[in-house]
């Protein structure tokens with residue numbers, strides 16, 4: 243798993259536990275420095291604002307130390323993570339910020355939330371974690387079955403050839419955006435606006451693209467009763 247600017251990587255047996263609470267609790271206990279995977283909020287903000295209304299609650303799954311939405315004017319952001327260590331640290335940090343809620347919860351079972359609870363679910367690196375762990379496809383299916391109840395914005399290293407087959411198992415409308423990796427060190431001729439979706443060719447690869455990017459899949463819930471995902 244690509245860890246972005248995260249702390250040093252772990253052994254392969256630990257890597258198998260990327261979907262488990264004990265792995266993340268150990269990791270956050272050993273390294274209490276806060277960091278954001280892949281991208282920080284300011285670089286993603288134009289896209290978040292484009293798709294997610296400010297005056298309706300949003301849900302961040304596998305939140306860890308990610309933050310920034312409330313400072314950007316979002317009224318209510320609910321954050322869940324399977325790690326009690328990280329949730330307790332963030333509850334303490336934001337004790338006096340009523341717009342931010344932190345809960346220990348497994349993204350594979352979010353039955354505590356009504357379907358109308360959130361405008362959107364934001365995931366940066368959490369499906370990636372489940373896909374690196376034990377029972378990866380089973381866990382990914384459970385997670386996607388939960389987030390499918392809402393609109394879903396996923397920030398990932400997973401390129402379309404690998405990620406779209408998984409996302410397409412659910413009936414939603416999928417748009418793809420890309421953003422250059424932070425500190426990639428490569429200059430790029432990639433000049434597309436972050437908010438403009440990327441066209442895919444028939445093989446679901448992105449035409450003529452620098453690969454030093456993170457992908458953002460915006461999966462919009464579709465209540466039309468259609469039987470297949472639509473990719474635009």
Ligand SMILES: C[S@@+](CC[C@H](N)C(=O)[O-])C[C@H]1O[C@@H](n2cnc3c(N)ncnc32)[C@H](O)[C@@H]1O
Nearest residue numbers: 261266278279304305306323324348349366367
């Ligand atoms: C790669 S980190 C990303 C953290 C954060 N979203 C970011 O961008 O910095 C994955 C996070 O998912 C959490 N996680 C892993 N499995 C989970 C699960 N089943 N339910 C909820 N959170 C989970 C981990 O505790 C970890 O904080």
